[in-house]
Amino acid sequence: MRSAEDDAKTPEQSFWSNWSSWEEVDVQNSLGHDPLFVFPKDKLVEEGSNVTICYVSRSPQSNISCYLEGVQMQGEQLEPNVTVFNLNHVAFIRETGTNIYCKGDQGDSIKGIVLFVSKVLEEPKEFSCETQDLTTLNCTWDPGSDTGLLKQLSQSYTLFESFSGKKTLCKHKSWCSWEVAPESQEMYNFTLTAENYLRKRSVHLLFNLTHRVHPMAPFSVLFTDVSTTNATMTWKVHSTGNYYTLLCQVKLYGEGEVTQHNVSVEVDGEQLFSGLEPDTEYRAQVRCANANHFWKWSEWTHQNFTTAEAAPSEAPDVWRNVKSVQGHSVVTLFWKPLSKLQANGKILFYNIVIENLDRSSSSKFLSIPAPANGTELNLDQCSYQIHVTAHNSVGTSPASVIIVSGDPGNKEVEEERVKGTEDGFSLSWKPQPGNVTGYIVEWCDRPRGPLCDLQWKSVGPTTTSTVVSSDAFRPGVQYNFRIYGISTERVPYLLEKKTGYSQELAPSDNPQVVMSNLTSRSFTLSWKDYSIESQPSFIQGYHVYLKSKAGQCHSGSEKAVLSDDAVCCKYKIDNPKQKTFVVENLQPESFYEFLVTPYSSVGEGPHGAFTKVTTPDEYSPILIRVILPMVFCILLIMIICYLKSQWMKEKCYPDIPDPYKSSVLSLIKSKENPRLTIMNIKDCVPDSIEVLNKQEGTRKSLTETESSKPTYLYLLPTEESYSGPGPCICFENFTYNQAASDSASCGHVPVAPKAPPSQLALLTSPENLLKALEENYMNSLGEIPAGETSLNYVSQLASAMTGDKFSLPTNPPEPALCSEYKMQMAIPLGLASPPSSGSSSLSSFTLLDEGEHYH
């Protein structure tokens, strides 16, 4: 044990006494009854110190292990029940201390200590003092790490000034204020002392107060006399005594430029700025420092100002687009907004003067409000000179002059292809021999849009190439450039046309192909609607792919393997304008698939769906060509025959009358007159025809001579008896089918049933015949309308016997008009023999059934 004197005034000097003599203590007795003790309790050490830990156990046999934060420590046994552990360079683990504990292996309680390891107190760094107003010193430093612990407060700082002997305890860890002595002490010698439970650290600082002046930032920064190009800046500085001069630094930022000025100031500062741009915002800042003993610059003080507007300095860049609509010129004027440097202020409006060059007296004036960048003019076919000026609040810009010629002068210019890059299109053109005041390159940023977004670029007369770039350029879009020369008369005329892609892309669409002329050996493909202008690259031609099962390619095609490993024949068409193709050398009745795709320098179109086609049979077209007309002809003939069947029948195979099948025959048989026989037709010759006129209600007196005297009709009509086309009279053989006769031209002259000529021949007189008829056909006659005419054949012989008034001609003339006589065909001799009565009767009934009913 020893002692020392502690004097705050002399912290560096400590005078220790001599050590006391050792005393021996019996640990076992001094401790309590616990089985285990660990020492030292709650020890506070600095990081990196060497610490010795020991434990004392009551029973020496106990096997005790000790741990530091879970890691077993290797100790040194001093006595059977005392063990020490030497810890070197202990580390800081946490502010709440490091646990060290010991534990017996027989379920004894754990015993331990907490070792508080603090960080080492550091010397204050960057200790510095300065003043802003010469009344207060502000001292600052970097305190380093905090050494505060549970067992120890954070370090404290004390400021001691040796000349005045004053001392102050700083309230903050990193700075302290010091009141400057009123007696104008110039020199200061400070000692800053950091102190904690374990250690003290000090730093010293000696300085002259006037050399540590850090002025406050200037204030009241103002701008006066601000014109278009000049401005004056004034500011004030805080007073630091009358005998100090300040050096001030002024910086001016504007339009990307910085200018700097140094000004010596006592109270007020002033700086003139010149050569400024009109209508431009500038930012000025100022800071000051002690001019005699520079210590530190003050903080900056900022202020902005804007120069006054001036008239626009440049003429607007003007271009036009001329369209002819119904004999008028629609001129769209475009101009680019002036840059900030050119505008010299806010452009308010644009004035346009349109001067007719052909009639100098008439000119037109337009004023367009400012945000507009173009206008549309409707002009006639005269030439016009157009002046465009931009106006701001101060004045007018120079005029931009452009001439719109009455003659559009759209001379044909060959279009040339150019290759674009990502950076734009590099265009060059031939220099013009005449006087050219400049060139203009014109294009559309959006050529596919409804508004093409016309752009132009003006270059000087000596330039014959330029690079056109635009953010609007997209890959796969064709851009057209027109290069105009501007003559000295300011008339633009087209020089060259260029077209190209900023980047060519493979065609995205295949043409819509129409297939025609399909034969067994070939078919034709055409894609007339395919527009090569709207493709994403210059189309160089087409590939026609043809897939077939045979897999053989004929000349003119080559084998190609598609992406899906399908093999097909590829025909190449080199001309992009050829939009038809004939696929030949095909097999009949074969299945083919084809695809037409365009190709360009960057590839070909998508291999989309193939179109399927099957070639027809080789012979079927020929057969169809022959059979169809034949079938048609046959059908026509059949229809005609059907329609004219009756005529045909009469012409070609008329029915042959058979006397043996006459109904008269059965009539005769029913009378059972054995004497009556059928006269052979060849035995009699008809010579006259008797016509009977029937009167209404006189059927019963048919036999009376007065009322029913037979009238003889002459076969040759006379002038008296023939009175033009009247009721037709048909001479008919009764063996004809009555129904067929009715449906023919005689239909409107119904006749009563008559006896055939052969039967008439049996009757010696008309009276006899009428009697016979009357008896048998009374009923049927009642059905015949009254007043109609009955015809009977009268044989020539009978007629002669009855004493005819007229002599009948031997050769009867042809029947006139619709009167016709159905000729009887000569019956062969074999057929003239009378048939059996049964068959005759049956035949007779059949005929009668088809005709009028007699039963």
Next chain:
Amino acid sequence: MSYPLAQLCLLPLLLSPLSPGAPISPAEPISQAYSLALYMQKNTSTLLQTYLQYQGSPFSDPGFSAPELQLSSLPPAVVSFKTWHALDDGERLSHAQGAFLALTQHLQLVGDDQRDLNPGSPMLLAQLGAARLRAQGLLGNMAAIMTALGLPIPPEEDTLGVVPFGASAFERKCRGYVVTREYGHWTDRAVRDLALLKAKYPG
């Protein structure tokens, strides 16, 4: 967030035994005490884990357990089933009453210790404070039960006495461990005590 809510819930429990004049039925205070004990039981292991986490090794080591550490001033909750079962209602309530009385004082002590040892751990301090309040609430409920059952209420005693102030930091860490551990054990035992009573005096 849960602590203010828990304290609000405790308010009627604390007040209930104090309300005079009501007909005394043991079922209601038993039910209230049982509910509170169940609620406390849910939080005891969290309190212990939070406590150990802030004490450093060996306490914060996974699976730390030192059953041999005891406090003479705190009655142990561990009891054989036979002994526990042989106790009558009055004895059980009396034991629990005594234990929670000691626990409230010890939890106050541990809270003070940790304010020194772990000043930067407000969560631990809040949990210790909440546990102490709940222990006090349970004490009040038990007093109400004993009143309802007509049992004598043991007088409050100063279980801590003058012992603990000279303890070292490590001893205080150990003490806090024993208190938070025993708080859990006694809460478990109280749940069983009260469940038995609840079965005996159904509401």
